[in-house]
Amino acid sequence: MPATDGDTIRETFLRFFERNGHRRIEGASLVPVGDPTLLFVNAGMAPLKKYFSGEKVPPAPDLCDVQGCVRTKDIDDVGDRHHITYFEMLGSWSIGHYFKERAVELAYALVTGDFGLDPRRLYVSVFGGDETLGLPADEESARAWERAGVPRDHIVALPAEDNFWGPAGQSGPCGPCTEVFLDTGEEFGPAYVPGGEFDTSRRYIEIWNAGVFMQFDKGLDGVLRPLPFTSVDTGSGLERLELALNGLDSVYDTSLFAPLVRTVQDVLGESGEVLHHHRVIADHLRAAVAIMSDGVRPGNEGRGYIPRRLIRKCVTLAMGRDRERFDVAPVVDAVVRSLGPVYPHLVAEQAAVTAAIIGERDEFGDTVRRGLDRLDRVVARHGRVSGADAFHLFATYGLPVEITRDLAAARGVSLDREEFDDALRRHRELSRGTRTDRRLRVDDVLPAAVASRPATEFLGHDTLSAEGTILTLFSGGTTVDAVAAGSDADLIVDRTPFYGEGGGQIGDRGTVRAVGRDEALGEISDTVVHAGGGYLHRVSVRTGVLRVGDTVSLTVDPCSRADTAANHTATHLLNAALRAVLGPHVRQAGSLVEPRRLRFDFTHPGPPAREELAAVERLVNDWILTDAPRRVEVMAPEEAKASGAVSLEGEDYGRAVRVLSFGDFSRELCGGTHVEHTSQLGSFRIVSEQSVASGVRRIVAVTRRCAVDHSLAQAAALSEVAGALRTSPKDVVPAVRRLVETARTPKAARDTATLANTVETVVNDVPVMLAQADGAVGGLRKEARRAAGERGRVVLLWTAAEEEKKTLVVGVPESLGDRLRADALVEGAIRRLGGGGGGNARIAQGGLTTAPTTDALIEIIAEAVAERSAG
Incomplete structure (x- = not known):
């Protein structure tokens, strides 16, 4: 095909597979839903893992889409010919339908037909077998390529590290794969000779993983087990494919990147030759915008550390070019112009994301200069950067170790990374404390007999007590038949009134008692939901013995549930009030609902004014006084969102969702527990408001008795201050102002x-x-x-x-x-x-x-x- 741009390539790919019986689906958020093994979606199939394992039924057996992905494994290589952080993956799948023969046939038809590549420039790789995995070479795929038209000397057998894919995380579907490479010419290295080295980094560029053949399910124990059915997963990086189709030297020359690189040059005032730092800044800000548009904000750990690391690398590179305040807005705008037509949520989030990046830049820029000066002193004094020095720069000045390493290398000295990792590990252990128990984690792999059982039935929306049967007991992380007094365990029953932690709401606590045996009693301190659907009740047995198979009576602590429900309803009203007062850009960025307080994180570019917070507090209390009743509807997620219900970005709500409404002011998708009428909140008081990350604010608030206690404590403090000032509470403010003015007078005289x-x-x-x-x-x-x-x-x-x-x-x-x-x-x-x-x-x-x-x-x-x- 003639030279073409990224938009055309996307459509060509999708229409080819639609023409060949595949259903086009929407790509998912970069933030994985219900998958604790992934930081970000890093492959097109990652959001579809449950289809391959048989846990969910796909909308059709053959699918195709374009999926945004983030990979940080090769982040240090960004800026070379083809490594980038955020990329678009063109993917097609066949789930339990066709397999290797048809996959190869379609791949060859697409690349040589619709994409018009010269077959003589194509090479393919297949799995060469692996003794440690106990798997032979994939001769079936090799023969399929020969039948399609690829000569044998263009078929290369590679080891498992190259041609055995997955899983996308620590566990899940995986299998051998076959990839398509394009020969980019002799100027990039010598030609491949059968039996010799196959250069996959310079001359031969991978343009498509034309078939990951899903045959196995890898457990957290590392064992490969056959999947119930075989499937095909393909993936092609859009940016690399455009490089190949247009004969470009680098992905940074494509229509997807060139405008961004030029914008970076313009902002830095550096026209002419494209340099390495131009590419890195373009890539890193592009990735940061994509990640943050899905609700992630810069932070020191977890997902938030990735955009923080990317932005700070850009700031450091810009400061190295004497740009103390690198203007990120034009680059963000260029990213949104490029990706916005395909991913409209980037347009909607542009203002908030720009503000958050600017805030991160300014916050980091205020300290990075001192950090750089400190680094120069360390290098001058010691001629190296120790791990302790690097950790000090990280902890005190916020310099990520990768940036410190690069800066040290630029000064011709080394950094002791192992010593840094040791210092960081010790710091985290001290910060988090040491666990002495071993509770079952929500992502632990369960024994087959346990994993095959149905999910626990939740009854807690309608009752606080119910009977159930103990299906499984875990103690010390392993299954046991019984747990005696004085021991702790994790208990799974078939049905429960206990709410399992989720949606920001903490799990219920209460008691469990064996029916007919009053001596068998346990205290449940928390409830969480395992990834397999079983509710894990954290129980301490006080008397008697609890056994697998026992019928037990489960009773939720009514006071704790009532206070928690009130605070959960208050988060919904707070969310609605913030959007009404501050604007519709406000979006929930996290929450914690517990009996004594609620914590609500939301996106907003700066601190709300005192008057705005007062308006939010008053509005919530006005809604409480309306005594609005709770309404619950169950419907499909698409129908719920179309009705105007607010949903949490990236949350997996399943096929049917609960839509919870109070009056005409609050309507949200939620599976948590709530009051029946808003008046049951009593009153609502904001305790504090602060920044927790660039562009993310946090409100802590209280309801019911805690709100009364807060108001009485404030009134008592006000009376005490009024007494000290010898005035009345209503005149405290002018009295304090006079006192402050008096205190300032001597300084004015000086x-x-x-x-x-x-x-x-x-x-x-x-x-x-x-x-x-x-x-x-x-x-x-x-x-x-x-x-x-x-x-x-x-x-x-x-x-x-x-x-x-x-x-x-x-x-x-x-x-x-x-x-x-x-x-x-x-x-x-x-x-x-x-x-x-x-x-x-x-x-x-x-x-x-x-x-x-x-x-x-x-x-x-x-x-x-x-x-x-x-x-």
Whole structure:
């Protein structure tokens, strides 16, 4: 096909597979849903893993889409010919339908037909087998390629590290794969000779993983087990494919990247040749925008660390080019113009993302210069950067270790990464404490007999007590048949009224008792939901023995549930009030709902004004007073969102969702527990509001009894302050203002200077004012600046008090900056009269050993003018 751009390639790919019986689906968020093994979606099939394992039924057996992906494994290679952080994956799948033969047939038809690539330039790789995995070479795929038209000497068998894919995380579907490579020409290296090395980094560029043949399910124990059915997963990086189809030297020359690179050059004022740092900044900001548009904000751990690392690398590179305040907005705009037509949520989030990146840039830029100075001192003193030094730079100045390593390398020294990792690990252990128990984690692989059981049935929306049957007991992380008094365990039952932690709401607590055996009693301190659907009740057995198979009575603590439900409803009302007061851009960025308080994180570019927070608080309380009833509807997610219900970005709500409404002011998708009427919240009070990340704010609030306690405590504090000020509570504010003004008065007095014996003259055509002064240094400096600016004269003020050293302050107006410098005049006075001091071109001061005179200062001015003229 003729030279083409990224938009055309996307459509060509999707229409080819639609023409061949595949259903086009929408790509998922970069933030994986219900998959704790992944930080970000890193492959097209990652959001579809449950289809391959048989846990979910796909909308059709054959699918295709375009999926945004983030990979950080090769982040240090970004800026070379083809490594990038965020990329678009063109993918097609056949789930339990066709397999290797048809996959190869379609791949060859697409690349040589619709994409029009010369078959003679194509090479393919297949799995060469692996003894440790106990798997033979994939001869079936090799023969399929031969039948399609690829000669045997263009088929390369590669080891598992190259041609065994997956899983996308620590566990999941995986299998051998076959990839298509394009020969980019002899200028990039020697030609492949069968049996020799196959260069996959320079001459032969992978353009498509034409078939990951899903045959196995890898468990967290590392064992490969056959999947219930075989499937095909293909993936082609859009950026690499455009490079190949257009014969470009680099992905940064494609239509997807070239405008971004040019914008970076423009912002840096560096036209001409594209340099490595232009590419890195373009890539990193592109990835940061994509990630943050899916709701992630910069932070020190987890997902948030990735955009923080990317942005800070850009800031450091820009500062290395003498750009202390690198203007990120034009680059963000270029990213949105490029990707926005395909991913419209980038357009909707542009303002918030830009503000968050600018905030991160400014926050980091304020400290990075000190960090760089510290690094220079370390290198000068030791000739290396130890791990302890690198950790200090990270902990104190926020310099990521990767940036410190790069900066150290630029200075010709090494960094001890192993020592840094040890220091970081010790820091995290101290911060988090040491776990002494072993609870079952929600992502632990369960025994087959346990994993095959149905999910726990949740009854807690309608009742606080119910009977169920103990299906499984875990103690010390392993299954047991019974747990006796004095032991802790994780308990799974077939049905429960206990809410399992989720949606920001903590899990219920209460009691469990064996029916018919009153001596068997346990306290449930928490409830969480395993990835397999079983509710894990964290139980401490107080008396008797709990056994697998027991019928048990489960009772939720009613007070704890009531307070938690009130706070969960309050988060919905708070969310609605924030959107009403601050604007529709507000989006939930996290929450915590527990009995004594609620915590709500939301996106907003800066701190809300005091009046805005008061309006939010008042609006929530107005809604509480309406006594609006709770309404619950169950519908499909698409129908719910179309009805205007607010949903949490990236959350997996399943096929049917609960839509929870209060009045006409709050409507959200939610599976949590809530009050029946808003009046059950009692009242709502905001306790604190603060920043938790760039562009993300946090409100902590209380309801019910805790709100009453908060109001009474504030009233008591106000009364105490009023008593100390000897005024009434309603007059506290003006009384405090008067007190503050009184406290400021002495400082204001110190900032003034009284002049005497003022002389105005002209020295060598320079207008000058000289005067003795009475006052502190601050007052003299303020008066010298003012007089120099207003009079257009060089001003010299000195103290007449009988002190060991006399203070001299010199001010030079901007209009005379080409004739004299303030610091030069002070240096001249010090040479003649002794002492010390300094300053800059506009204002300077010194402490003189000998008291100056008007005549002596005029001579010093004349000498300085003469020296300046001669220079």
